[in-house]
Each structure stands twice: as C-alpha cells, then as structure tokens.
Amino acid sequence: xxxxxxxxxxxxxxxxxxxxxxxxxxxxxxxxxxxxxxxxxxxxxxxxxxxxxxxxxxxxxxxxxxxxxxxxxxxxxxxxxxxxxxxxxxxxxxxxxxxxxxxxxxxxxxxxxxxxxxxxxxxxxxxxxxxxxxxxxxxxxxxxxxxxxxxxxxxxxxxxxxxxxxxxxxxxxxxxxxxxxxxxxxxxxxxxxxxxxxxxxxxxxxxxxxxxxxxxxxxxxxxxxxxxxxxxxxxxxxxxxxxxxxxxxxxxxxxxxxxxxxxxxxxxxxxxxxxxxxxxxxxxxxxxxxxxxxxxxxxxxxxxxxxxxxxxxxxxxxxxxxxxxxxxxxxxxxxxxxxxxxxxxxxxxxxxxxxxxxxxxxxxxxxxxxxxxxxxxxxxxxxxxxxxxxxxxxxxxxxxxxxxxxxxx
Amino acid sequence: xxxxxxxxxxxxxxxxxxxxxxxxxxxxxxxxxxxxxxxxxxxxxxxxxxxxxxxxxxxxxxxxxxxxxxxxxxxxxxxxxxxxxxxxxxxxxxxxxxxxxxxxxxxxxxxxxxxxxxxxxxxxxxxxxxxxxxxxxxxxxxxxxxxxxxxxxxxxxxxxxxxxxxxxxxxxxxxxxxxxxxxxxxxxxxxxxxxxxxxxxxxxxxxxxxxxxxxxxxxxxxxxxxxxxxxxxxxxxxxxxxxxxxxxxxxxxxxxxxxxxxxxxxxxxxxxxxxxxxxxxxxxxxxxxxxxxxxxxxxxxxxxxxxxxxxxxxxxxxxxxxxxxxxxxxxxxxxxxxxxxxxxxxxxxxxxxxxxxxxxxxxxxxxxxxxxxxxxxxxxxxxxxxxxxxxxxxxxxxxxxxxxxxxxx
Numbered sequence: 171x172x173x174x175x176x177x178x179x180x181x182x183x184x185x186x187x188x189x190x191x192x193x194x195x196x197x198x199x200x201x202x203x204x205x206x207x208x209x210x211x212x213x214x215x216x217x218x219x220x221x222x223x224x225x226x227x228x229x230x231x232x233x234x235x236x237x238x239x240x241x242x243x244x245x246x247x248x249x250x251x252x253x254x255x256x257x258x259x260x261x262x263x264x265x266x267x268x269x270x271x272x273x274x275x276x277x278x279x280x281x282x283x284x285x286x287x288x289x290x291x292x293x294x295x296x297x298x299x300x301x302x303x304x305x306x307x308x309x310x311x312x313x314x315x316x317x318x319x320x321x322x323x324x325x326x327x328x329x330x331x332x333x334x335x336x337x338x339x340x341x342x343x344x345x346x347x348x349x350x351x352x353x354x355x356x357x358x359x360x361x362x363x364x365x366x367x368x369x370x371x372x373x374x375x376x377x378x379x380x381x382x383x384x385x386x387x388x389x390x391x392x393x394x395x396x397x398x399x400x401x402x403x404x405x406x407x408x409x410x411x412x413x414x415x416x417x418x419x420x421x422x423x424x425x426x427x428x429x430x431x432x433x434x435x436x437x438x439x440x441x442x443x444x445x446x447x448x449x450x451x452x453x454x455x456x457x458x459x460x461x462x463x464x465x466x467x468x469x470x471x472x473x474x475x476x477x478x479x480x481x482x483x484x485x486x487x488x489x490x491x492x493x494x495x496x497x498x499x500x501x502x503x504x505x506x507x508x509x510x511x512x513x514x515x516x517x518x519x520x521x522x523x524x525x526x527x528x529x530x531x532x533x534x535x536x537x538x539x540x541x542x543x544x545x546x547x548x549x550x551x552x553x554x555x556x557x558x559x560x561x562x563x564x565x566x567x568x569x570x571x572x573x574x575x576x577x578x579x
Numbered sequence: 580x581x582x583x584x585x586x587x588x589x590x591x592x593x594x595x596x597x598x599x600x601x602x603x604x605x606x607x608x609x610x611x612x613x614x615x616x617x618x619x620x621x622x623x624x625x626x627x628x629x630x631x632x633x634x635x636x637x638x639x640x641x642x643x644x645x646x647x648x649x650x651x652x653x654x655x656x657x658x659x660x661x662x663x664x665x666x667x668x669x670x671x672x673x674x675x676x677x678x679x680x681x682x683x684x685x686x687x688x689x690x691x692x693x694x695x696x697x698x699x700x701x702x703x704x705x706x707x708x709x710x711x712x713x714x715x716x717x718x719x720x721x722x723x724x725x726x727x728x729x730x731x732x733x734x735x736x737x738x739x740x741x742x743x744x745x746x747x748x749x750x751x752x753x754x755x756x757x758x759x760x761x762x763x764x765x766x767x768x769x770x771x772x773x774x775x776x777x778x779x780x781x782x783x784x785x786x787x788x789x790x791x792x793x794x795x796x797x798x799x800x801x802x803x804x805x806x807x808x809x810x811x812x813x814x815x816x817x818x819x820x821x822x823x824x825x826x827x828x829x830x831x832x833x834x835x836x837x838x839x840x841x842x843x844x845x846x847x848x849x850x851x852x853x854x855x856x857x858x859x860x861x862x863x864x865x866x867x868x869x870x871x872x873x874x875x876x877x878x879x880x881x882x883x884x885x886x887x888x889x890x891x892x893x894x895x896x897x898x899x900x901x902x903x904x905x906x907x908x909x910x911x912x913x914x915x916x917x918x919x920x921x922x923x924x925x926x927x928x929x930x931x932x933x934x935x936x937x938x939x940x941x942x943x944x945x946x947x948x949x950x951x952x953x954x955x956x957x958x959x960x961x962x963x964x965x966x967x968x969x970x971x972x973x974x975x976x977x978x979x980x981x982x983x984x985x986x987x988x
Binding site for chain 2: 186189190220223224226227228232234235237238239240241242244245246248249251252253255256257259260264266267269271272316317318
C-alpha cells in the first residue's frame with residue numbers, strides 16, 4: 171500500500187463537474203489500494219476576484235493589511251476542500267476537509283508569502299489510517315499567533331509537496347491543465363515534446379525561468395526532501411512527467427529544455443566609478459527594495475577605470491529599481507542610465523551540459539545564424555541564458571529547439 | 580464609554596462601496612468614544628451560491644455531509660470580516676478580523692444549525708481595550724472537535740446578539756436593508772408605520788410569523804440575556820426600532836403589528852378514531868421527521884366518536900408530512916386526507932391584548948365584513964392567528980391594519 175498525495179489546481183476544480191472528475195481520480199488511487207491525501211486550489215478565478223476586492227480597498231503596505239489579505243484570499247481553497255470532501259462522501263468514500271489551521275500547517279508570520287514551519291503529520295496519518303481521504307485546502311497555514319497565512323501565489327504546489335514530505339508519501343501527483351513538462355512551450359514550437367522524466371535541478375531552472383508548471387519553492391522542497399513529484403493533467407488519463415534525482419535518468423541529452431521569459435527589463439549604467447564596494451553600493455539598495463536582480467554583466471570599457479554595468483530586473487519592478495539606483499548616484503558617479511523593456515531572456519537548460527562540450531557555442535552560433543543580437547549572457551552549471559530583443563523570442567526558441575534536436579525522443 | 584456591537588447584513592456589505600459605507604458607521608460610534616465589535620454577514624448572494632454548489636453535490640443526508648456544508652458556506656463571512664478590517668485599517672482605524680474558530684465561538688456539533696455554547700469574552704475585551712475594532716465573521720463557530728459550524732440561515736443576527744451578551748454590550752445594533760420594524764409589511768399597506776419600540780415578546784411573534792427582520796433565535800437570546808437590540812438601516816442615518824422589555828413601553832396600543840405568512844399548507848384528516856393516544860400517534864411521526872406543525876384544530880363532528888383534525892405544516896415539508904401521516908393510517912383509521920396549499924396565516928400581535936378586551940372579536944368581525952372565510956384559528960397570550968385562503972392575504976392585512984388604527988402613532 172502506497173501513500174499518494176494528489177494536488178489539483180484551479181482549472182481542475184473550476185466547477186462542480188470538474189470536482190466530480192477530480193473525485194474519480196482520487197477513487198482510482200484508492201482502488202489501487204493506496205492511501206490518498208488531496209490538496210486543492212481555489213476554483214479558477216476565485217482567488218483573482220478576492221485579490222481584486224482586497225486591492226480595491228488597500229495598497230497593502232502594512233503587515234496588518236497583509237494579515238487581512240490572507241483572511242480573505244484563503245477562503246477559496248476552504249470552499250473547494252469542503253466541496254471535494256462532500257463529493258467523495260456522496261460516492262461512498264469516507265473523506266473530510268482540512269483548512270490550514272485544522273491540520274495544522276504552521277507557518278511563519280510573513281503574511282502573503284509565509285514559509286511553512288511544520289505540518290502535524292501524526293493527526294493526518296490517523297485520518298488516513300482510519301480509511302478516510304484527507305482533503306486539504308492548499309495555499310494556507312496558520313501563524314504561531316493563530317492568524318491565517320498564505321504561502322504566495324501557486325502556494326498549493328508547495329502545500330502538496332510539504333504534505334508529501336511530512337507524510338513521507340510515496341509520490342506527489344500535481345494535476346494541472348498541462349499534461350507534463352515539455353522541451354519548450356508547445357504554443358511556440360509545434361514539435362515540443364513531453365518529457366517522461368526531468369531532474370529536480372532542471373525543473374528548478376525551468377520553473378524559475380518562467381515555465382510556470384510548478385512553483386519554484388515546491389520544486390526546491392521536493393529536491394531537498396527527495397519527494398517524487400509527477401506533473402500530469404486531470405483532463406486525460408495518461409502519465410505525466412516525473413521529477414527525479416539525476417542518477418535516475420540513464421542517458422542525458424545535451425540539453426533538456428528551452429525556457430523563455432518576457433518578464434525582465436534591462437538597466438545599463440555607463441562609466442560607473444570602478445572602486446571597491448561599488449557592487450554593494452549598487453545592488454544593496456535594490457535588495458533592500460526587495461527587487462530581484464537576475465543577470466549582471468560588468469565590463470571595464472576604458473583605461474579611465476570606469477566601467478559599464480548592465481543588469482536585469484522584473485519589468486514590474488523597473489520603476490522602483492530606477493528610483494533605488496538614482497538614490498545612490500552620488501556614490502556610483504555613473505554618467506548615464508539606460509533602460510530597455512523590449513527584451514526577453516531565452517535559456518537552454520540541461521544537466522547534460524556538464525558532460526557535453528560546446529553547448530554554449532552551439533547556442534550562440536544558432537542565434538547568430540538568425541541574426542539575433544545577444545545583449546547579455548549569463549550561465550550556471552546546467553543553464554545558459556541570453557538576453558535578446560523581445561521581438562525575436564519565438565524565432566530564437568524555435569531555432570534552438572531544432573539545433574539541439576529536442577523534437578527527437 | 581459604551582460598548583456597542585454592530586451587525587451588518589448581506590445587503591449592507593454587498594460590494595466594496597457598501598463596505599466603505601459600513602466602515603463610516605463604525606467610525607461614527609468610535610467618534611462618540613465607544614468601543615465597537617462588528618459582526619458581518621457574507622456579501623449578499625455569496626452564501627446562496629455556496630449553498631447551490633453544495634446542493635449540486637449532495638442531498639445532505641448525513642452529519643459528515645453537513646460538516647462539509649459548514650466548511651464551504653462559512654467562507655463568505657470570513658471574506659467580509661477581512662475586507663471590513665482592511666477597510667477600517669486604511670481609514671487609520673486599528674482593526675482585526677476574527678473567524679468563528681479564532682474568537683473562539685464554541686458551538687455544539689449540530690452542523691448547519693449549531694447552537695452557541697460559549698464565547699471567549701476575555702480575549703475579545705483585550706482586543707477592544709487595546710483600541711482595536713474586532714471584526715467578527717458572523718454565522719459561524721467551532722465545534723468541540725475543531726470543525727467549523729454554522730448557526731443556520733440568518734445566524735449572523737444570533738452571532739451578534741450572543742457576542743453582545745457575552746461582552747455585556749450596552750447595545751446591539753442590527754443594520755439591515757429595512758429601517759426598522761413596521762406595524763405590517765409596507766409593501767402591502769401604504770400606511771404601515773415604523774415602530775420606535777417593540778417588546779421582545781412581540782418581536783418574537785412577528786419574527787416567527789414571517790416578518791423576516793430578525794432571526795427568531797436572536798430575539799429569544801436577546802430577551803433571555805436582556806440585550807438591548809436596535810434594528811436599523813445602513814443606507815440612511817436615522818434611528819430604527821428598539822427591542823425592549825415590556826415595562827419600558829409606557830402605554831401599549833391594543834395591538835402592535837400584523838404579520839402574515841404564505842409558507843404554510845393545511846392538512847385535514849376526516850373521521851379519525853377518537854381514542855386516547857391518537858394525537859401522539861399522529862404528531863409523533865411528524866416530530867420525528869423534523870416537521871414543524873403549527874396550528875392544530877380538532878372537532879368532534881359526529882356521535883360516532885370519530886373526529887376531524889386540521890393542522891398546518893410548512894409548505895416545503897408537505898410531501899414529507901403526507902408520507903409520515905400515511906405511515907400511521909392503520910393506527911388512526913382516518914377516512915380521508917385533504918391538503919390545501921392555497922392558504923395564508925394572518926396574525927395580530929400585541930402585548931396590549933392582555934389588558935384590552937374584544938381584540939379577537941374585532942379581528943373576526945373585520946374579516947367577516949370583507950367576506951373572508953376563517954379556516955383555522957389559534958391564539959396565544961399576545962397573538963391571534965387565522966388561516967385564510969391565500970388569495971385574501973393582502974385584503975385581510977389591509978383591513979386589519981385599518982380596523983386597529985395602526986397607521987396612527
């Protein structure tokens with residue numbers, strides 16, 4: 171007998187008919203003799219409506235306001251947990267719902283983006299051992315002060331993986347509206363291929379690069395706790411993509427997938443005084459403003475000792491970033507500041523890079539052949555990212571997908 | 580400094596604009612130097628939507644199903660509590676929301692219609708004494724098992740009065756979409772007059788007779804705990820109707836108000852064996868089926884010792900009632916069973932009846948003058964009810980309102 175955690179996203183529980191469909195997925199696991207704990211998101215659209223109410227009332231600038239945000243937006247998952255438990259019950263399957271505070275799932279007090287501290291696994295095991303299905307409202311927990319917390323958008327994935335880790339579940343199935351992880355976005359490349367397996371590390375790079383199948387934190391957590399995660403669709407009956415350790419994939423291709431993101435903007439400062447502590451003076455204030463700086467390039471351009479610095483920030487944070495940089499102009503003594511919103515980041519990802527040479531070179535050559543200018547390059551052990559003009563995003567992704575022969579299994 | 584409990588119904592918090600309006604009502608009490616605890620309903624329409632979801636999934640025939648019903652439908656009040664707290668917060672007024680389990684308001688485990696066992700007043704006083712407004716999600720509590728309970732439709736009134744009783748509040752203001760309690764339904768009688776004061780007993784009769792301003796249980800509770808309740812509108816700035824003890828009204832008119840209900844159906848059994856235990860044999864099974872029998876008349880019609888029995892049940896329960904009666908036909912040995920859905924109950928209510936003679940006679944004479952046939956009569960100390968053909972409801976109410984001169988202050 172295995173213990174399976176299933177997680178169903180908003181589109182999978184969007185209406186009563188789909189909740190019935192979800193119940194049949196639960197039943198299927200039970201029929202295999204397994205214990206099942208289910209984590210549910212809010213019906214799609216509900217959380218957005220609740221967030222809109224909150225934003226109409228408040229700019230959310232205080233902790234007290236965020237606490238009320240959590241009180242409001244956590245209600246959507248509470249509703250689906252009750253509805254699914256009811257649906258199972260009517261199918262003759264003993265089930266009961268749990269809100270975050272009922273498990274309890276204890277988090278810290280960072281309302282709106284709380285981190286999980288602990289999950290009471292014993293109580294949950296007791297429910298499962300009694301033959302019941304536990305239906306857990308995702309995305310939420312309780313702070314040590316007894317307030318409701320939420321885990322940030324997409325937090326239901328994190329709830330599910332955390333629950334699977336706490337229960338030492340055999341597998342965590344994340345049901346969503348796509349049927350797995352693809353070599354790249356199938357809307358852009360017709361030949362995009364579903365992967366049977368992918369390593370946690372690769373998934374992490376793809377998730378953080380904008381392939382929004384799984385929330386980054388949930389992948390990190392799965393990797394850290396060795397939770398076997400499967401991403402699959404609730405709208406068909408077929409296996410999805412398994413997240414596994416590197417050694418569980420026998421032969422790695424040169425690269426596994428291609429991701430892209432249009433969410434970044436570029437900032438360039440020219441002729442910055444190249445003195446010790448300059449980077450700290452620049453990026454410290456950005457970090458303080460909670461702005462996530464991604465790619466950074468620095469070139470000494472002249473004998474003067476001055477340097478040009480280019481970096482990227484999320485488009486949504488551009489205005490804040492400019493303000494933060496202007497605040498330290500007297501320290502940095504840069505000559506001019508340029509910004510560019512019309513950029514996209516394209517990345518190739520794969521653990522195979524470690525053992526194959528010439529990967530980056532193939533990437534640059536492919537883009538050059540299409541006359542695509544590379545603005546910034548950044549690399550990690552299993553990833554090469556380039557910043558290009560946004561207009562060439564699709565062209566670049568298609569050309570790279572073909573160059574690395576990702577359409578072939 | 581007084582402590583005021585304010586309760587706002589669904590239409591008062593139907594959208595963000597109205598929630599802002601509610602916040603100004605709270606501020607007004609604070610500006611008078613008072614402490615304020617607020618109880619809110621769900622935004623109007625929300626609870627109905629949630630109930631519809633639940634009913635689409637389940638006939639709600641088990642306690643486990645009702646527990647999930649509560650998990651689902653309690654979410655509406657949770658949302659408004661957070662939104663109002665947020666709105667107050669943005670106005671510079673310290674406030675925090677409370678779900679039922681957070682206060683906690685402990686109830687029994689009768690899911691869907693739970694009874695309040697206790698409210699933790701100390702914690703709430705602490706919040707109020709710290710200068711915060713407590714914004715409480717109405718309609719809900721927590722069972723001893725740690726599940727969410729709800730108090731039945733209209734339960735937010737009960738939450739508010741119970742909170743006022745627990746906090747020993749100076750007044751409980753129930754804001755609704757009508758501006759007070761009227762001598763009768765103003766939609767039927769143009770001259771219907773708003774009452775400045777009404778006794779608990781009279782309100783109880785009016786509430787249970789279908790004047791749906793306040794939930795019956797909340798009036799009972801206010802009476803038992805001596806909570807001064809005011810019914811008023813959130814859409815204007817004027818006093819409403821005060822619920823008070825009988826001795827606080829100096830001069831009572833003959834009657835205070837006229838209520839009507841179209842929610843009942845009549846059942847008549849002819850030639851029932853008139854033997855000891857017959858009533859128990861008939862009404863026992865109805866009670867077991869949770870059917871609320873209201874008016875009962877029994878007439879011995881023949882020398883045979885057989886009797887005709889007429890009684891009324893809620894229209895919604897008629898089918899169930901007929902089944903229950905047919906189940907004991909062999910015991911009752913009645914000759915025939917007749918049902919009539921086309922009936923209405925019209926009642927005159929007033930503590931003045933106790934000291935004025937001839938009230939019932941005036942009622943019967945007034946109806947006779949309009950050629951309205953009385954099918955059943957029932958009386959209490961402060962009420963006379965008659966069952967008539969539903970077609971004459973408005974005519975009867977208007978004629979009685981005029982006969983008792985209720986349009987005059």
